Amino acid sequence: MATAMSVSAVTPAAAAVARPRAMVCVPATARAPREMAEELAAAAALGADVAELRLDCLVGFAPRRDLPVILAKPRPLPALVTYRPKWEGGEYEGDDESRFEALLLAMELGAEYVDVELKVADKFMKLISGRKPDNCKLIVSSHNYESTPSSEELANLVAQIQATGADIVKIATTATEIVDVAKMFQILVHCQVPIIGLVMNDRGFISRVLCPKYGGFLTFGSLKKGKESAPAQPTAAELINLYNIRQIGPDTKVFGIIGKPVGHSKSPILHNEAFRSVGFNAVYVPFLVDDLAKFLNTYSSPDFAGFSCTIPHKEAAVRCCDEVDPIARAIGAVNTIIRRPDGKLVGYNTDYVGAISAIEDGIRASEQTDPDTSPLAGRLFVVIGAGGAGKALAYGAKEKGARVVIANRTFARAQELANLIGGPALTLADLENYHPEEGMILANTTAIGMHPNVNETPLSKQALKSYAVVFDAVYTPKETRLLREAAECGATVVSGLEMFIRQAMGQFEHFTGMPVDDYKFRAIASSLDNRNTMKPRL
Ligand code: NAP
Numbered sequence: 001m002a003t004a005m006s007v008s009a010v011t012p013a014a015a016a017v018a019r020p021r022a023m024v025c026v027p028a029t030a031r032a033p034r035e036m037a038e039e040l041a042a043a044a045a046l047g048a049d050v051a052e053l054r055l056d057c058l059v060g061f062a063p064r065r066d067l068p069v070i071l072a073k074p075r076p077l078p079a080l081v082t083y084r085p086k087w088e089g090g091e092y093e094g095d096d097e098s099r100f101e102a103l104l105l106a107m108e109l110g111a112e113y114v115d116v117e118l119k120v121a122d123k124f125m126k127l128i129s130g131r132k133p134d135n136c137k138l139i140v141s142s143h144n145y146e147s148t149p150s151s152e153e154l155a156n157l158v159a160q161i162q163a164t165g166a167d168i169v170k171i172a173t174t175a176t177e178i179v180d181v182a183k184m185f186q187i188l189v190h191c192q193v194p195i196i197g198l199v200m201n202d203r204g205f206i207s208r209v210l211c212p213k214y215g216g217f218l219t220f221g222s223l224k225k226g227k228e229s230a231p232a233q234p235t236a237a238e239l240i241n242l243y244n245i246r247q248i249g250p251d252t253k254v255f256g257i258i259g260k261p262v263g264h265s266k267s268p269i270l271h272n273e274a275f276r277s278v279g280f281n282a283v284y285v286p287f288l289v290d291d292l293a294k295f296l297n298t299y300s301s302p303d304f305a306g307f308s309c310t311i312p313h314k315e316a317a318v319r320c321c322d323e324v325d326p327i328a329r330a331i332g333a334v335n336t337i338i339r340r341p342d343g344k345l346v347g348y349n350t351d352y353v354g355a356i357s358a359i360e361d362g363i364r365a366s367e368q369t370d371p372d373t374s375p376l377a378g379r380l381f382v383v384i385g386a387g388g389a390g391k392a393l394a395y396g397a398k399e400k401g402a403r404v405v406i407a408n409r410t411f412a413r414a415q416e417l418a419n420l421i422g423g424p425a426l427t428l429a430d431l432e433n434y435h436p437e438e439g440m441i442l443a444n445t446t447a448i449g450m451h452p453n454v455n456e457t458p459l460s461k462q463a464l465k466s467y468a469v470v471f472d473a474v475y476t477p478k479e480t481r482l483l484r485e486a487a488e489c490g491a492t493v494v495s496g497l498e499m500f501i502r503q504a505m506g507q508f509e510h511f512t513g514m515p516v517d518d519y520k521f522r523a524i525a526s527s528l529d530n531r532n533t534m535k536p537r538l
Contacts, residue, residue: 001436003389004317005014010150016263019194019215019217021212021246022031022211022212022215022216022217022218022219022245023048023049023050023218023219023247024047024048024049024050024062024192024218024219024221024236024238024240024245025038025048025050025051025052025080025218025219025220026039026043026046026048026049026052026221026222026223026237027054027222027223027227027228027229027233028040028043028051028052028053028054028077028487029050029054029057029229030059031057031059031062031071031238031306032058032059033058033066033070034069034177034352036053036057036058036070036071037069037070039051040053040070040075040076040077040079041076041077041491041505043077043221043223043236044076044077045076046223046236046237046240046389047236047240048077048221048236048240049077049078049079049081050077050078050079050113050218051079051080051081051113052076052080052081052082052115052220052229052513053070053071053080053081053082053083053106053356054082054083054090054091054229055081055082055092055102055106056082056083056084056085056089056090056091056092057084061102063101063102063105063106064105067105067106067109067111067161068314071106071109071110071111071264073110073486074108078112079106079110079111080111080113080115080139081106081107081111081113081114081115082113082114082115083099083103084115084142085099085117085119086516087119088117088119088141088143089143089145096123097479099122099179100116100124100127100128102537103116103124103391104128104131107128107131107132107133107136108131108133109352110133110135110136112135112136112137113136113137113138113139113168114136114137114138114139115139115140115141115170116138116139116140116141116170117140117141117143118140118141118142118157118160118161118164119447121140121166122159122164123219125164125165127154127166127190130493135289135361136510137167137168138165138166138167138168139166139167139168139169139170139196140158140161140166140168140169140170141161141170141171141172141173141196141278141449142161142170142171142172144171144172144173144176145172145363146173146174146518147173147174147176147180148173148175148176148180148181148199148204149173149183150183151183151186151187151231151370152188152276153297154171154183154184154275155187155190155249156188157171158171158187158191158195160411162192162193165295166193167193167194168193168194168195168196168217169183169191169193169194169195169196169197170195170197171195171196171198172198172199172200172230173189173197173198173199173200173204174196174199174201175199175201175202175203175204176201176203177203177290177294178203178204178206178287178289178290178295179212179287179294179295179299180203180204181199181204181206181207182298182304183200183298184197184466185200185207185210185214186208187216188211188214188215188216189215194217195215195216195217195356195417196211196216196218196219197214197216198220198230198384198468199213199217200231200232201231201232202231202232202288203288203290203320205230205232205234205285205286205288206256206285206286206287207233208221208232208233208234208239208372209221209243209245209248209283210248210254210283210285211456212248212249212252212477213248213249213250213252213254213283213303214250215250219239219245220233221233221234221235221236221237221238221240221538222234222235222236222266223235224237224345225235236353239422242268242269242272243268243272243283243285244275244276244283247276247281247283248283249281250374251281251302252281252282252283252303253280253281253282253283253305253306254282254283254285254299254303254304254305254512255271255282255283255285255286255305255306255307255308256268256284256285256286256287256290256307256308257285257286257307257308257309257310258285258287258292258295258307258308258309258310258313258317259286259287259288259289259309259310259311259312259313260288260289260290260311260312260313261288261311262286262287262288262289262310263286263288264451264476265310266476266500266528267284267285267286267308267504268285268286269506269528270283270501270524271282271284271308271436271504271507271508271511271524273519273524273527274504274508274516274524276344276520277517277519277520278512278514278522280512280514283513284512287307287504289313290305292309292316292317292490293316293319293320294321296320296337296345296391300343300491302339302341302343304334305338305340305511306337306338306339306507306510306511307336307534308335308336308339308507309313309334309335310335311387311388314333314334314335314388315332315333315388317333317334317335317337317347318332318333318334318347319528320337320345320347321337321345321346321347322335322344322345322346323345323346323347323486324346324347325346325347325348327349327350327352327395328347328348328349328352330395331349331352331388331392331395332391333349333351333388333391333392334347334348334508335348335349335350335351335388335392335495335503335507336348336349336350336506338509338510338511339416344513347512348506349392349524350394350502350503350504350505350506350507350510351389351392351499351503351509352389352392352393352396352501353396353502353503353506354417354498354499354502354503354505354506355389355393355396355443355471355473355499355502355503356376356393356396356397356399356400356503358469358494358495358498358499358502358538359441359443359469359494360374360376360377360400360497361456362373362469362471362492362493362494362498363375363376363441363492365492366385366492366518369494373401374400374401375435376397376400376401376402376441377400377401377402378401378403379402379403379404379439379440379441380402380405380436380437380439380440380441381397381402381403381404381406381440381441381443382404382405382406382418382431382434382440382441382443382445383397383404383405383406383407383428383441383443383445383469384407384408384428384431384442384444384445384458385444385445385446385473386408386413386414386416386417389446389473390406390408390417390444390445390446391417392445393443393445393471393473394406394417394421394423396423397441397443397519398421398422398423402441403423404418404421404423405418405423405424405426405434406418406421406423406424407425407426407427407430407431407434408425408427408428409428409446411425411427414426428458431459431463432459432460432462432463433461433463434466435466438468439468440466440467440468441463441468441469441470441471441472442459442467442469442470442471442486443470443471443472444458444459444470444471444472444473444474444480444482445473446458446473447474448474448482449472449473449474449481449482450476450480451463451476451477454480454481455481456481456497457480457482457485458482459482460487461489462487464482464486464489464491465485465488465489467489467491468491468492469491469492469493469494470482470483470486470491470492470493470494471493471494471496471499472493472494472495473499474496474498475495475496475497475499478495478496478497479495480496485494485502495527500525501521501522501525504525505518508521
């Protein structure tokens with residue numbers, strides 16, 4: 001067993017290629033037997049492969065009366081029967097003997113899989129010796145709700161579980177940081193028997209989506225939001241429809257958005273759909289990252305081929321890349337990282353092109369402009385904010401010949417950016433009465449007005465009357481209060497969604513090496529609002 005923690009040492013293509021594809025298992029956690037049987041049928045309708053019947057969730061469970069109801073045949077899905085005791089994170093509080101008798105009865109009634117905990121596996125094995133039907137597979141499981149042990153300790157755990165005579169090994173640990181998942185991937189790839197290896201918690205989320213790449217036996221997806229049986233479990237619909245889990249295999253490239261928080265991002269929906277539309281063998285996941293350098297050092301294999309970067313890592317990304325595109329370096333923020341075939345990380349900034357081209361096109365659509373020069377040239381361009389997006393907008397507007405003014409909550413940061421691009425700095429209070437000329441352009445690059453604070457706005461409606469064009473980087477909601485009020489004042493408005501789509505198109509080209517089909521990409525993006533139910537929740 002390899003002990004290095006880096007995923008660069010893992011070769012999924014070699015190790016996992018012969019294994020059957022990972023199954024999607026839906027936990028059925030109903031309180032009543034008939035409802036549990038209905039949940040199993042609902043899981044089948046979702047396209048799941050197996051349902052985990054959590055007997056410990058049933059109220060007043062009587063095995064001889066209830067199991068024939070729950071396991072009645074014909075059954076639309078294979079059943080994995082679990083009767084989890086309190087001491088292993090379940091709800092059952094009784095003695096082991098009654099619990100074992102129920103599990104044995106489930107086997108006799110045709111359950112395809114039965115799960116029992118490692119701590120009592122030897123005792124259970126003695127009980128079922130000579131009585132386990134051939135078509136029933138025994139899963140021996142171990143859960144760690146505190147942490148993820150070292151690769152060596154996990155390897156020892158696998159050996160211990162195998163020694164019980166288990167048909168399938170199950171290990172679930174807890175992530176305290178996203179790099180913990182790399183240890184589980186090592187174990188999955190090298191294990192010689194079927195293995196379920198998952199890392200719980202939002203920082204372990206990628207283990208649930210990427211396990212098919214490393215040869216995991218199954219992954220759990222809830223019936224719907226609120227029905228999770230473990231922290232940060234996605235829904236089965238997300239696994240199947242958003243992450244295209246059926247298509248994930250050893251050769252699938254991994255991309256994703258690095259952020260903290262990252263759950264609000266629509267990038268996974270957009271990029272996965274875009275990859276699927278061109279048949280690109282890749283998956284795009286949310287990476288909830290605390291330490292960017294540690295993350296990039298750990299997930300350093302060529303399979304982790306590219307990343308989007310969002311708050312708060314865009315500036316650290318400049319330092320973590322081996323090479324940085326000159327524009328991204330000048331801006332001081334990287335939002336796209338590509339791993340070149342030689343392993344080197346190269347940083348780009350697609351926010352800059354996305355935002356500036358969206359504003360230019362917005363102006364061209366509403367004003368008579370000279371097609372040979374940028375409609376920003378010579379105009380007064382006020383940027384609110386001095387963070388990553390603020391720098392991208394300020395640098396981009398300056399490049400196009402605009403006269404740029406920076407206003408920011410922290411005035412020192414406004415001054416710093418203003419000095420860099422050679423323009424004046426203002427406080428947010430100054431901005432309320434700032435009206436040196438007509439035809440000004442305003443760009444909000446703070447998160448003010450972003451969901452859920454949709455009633456907030458960075459500038460009063462009165463002050464907005466001074467602007468001819470208003471852009472808002474915030475794109476949830478699509479029409480912010482700022483944009484609504486600016487439109488009411490007669491300004492041309494440009495939505496942050498347009499910037500989002502354009503920066504994502506730039507990323508798509510970097511990720512796939514293919515030219516983006518503008519029309520197709522926009523069609524995917526325009527369906528985002530209707531697909532909120534499939535948003536990953538980290
Ligand atoms: P960032 O680097 O953290 O910068 C945040 C900026 O907003 C800072 O200037 C900060 O001021 C200011 N700010 C934050 N909260 C504020 C408040 N309550 N009142 C006044 N100012 C406040 O973040 P970023 O990466 O630039 O992102 C900023 C926004 O742009 C986010 O909403 C993000 O979603 C959006 N964005 C959109 C796209 C797109 O494609 N549409 C792309 C990138 C970013 P201080 O300096 O005083 O802290």
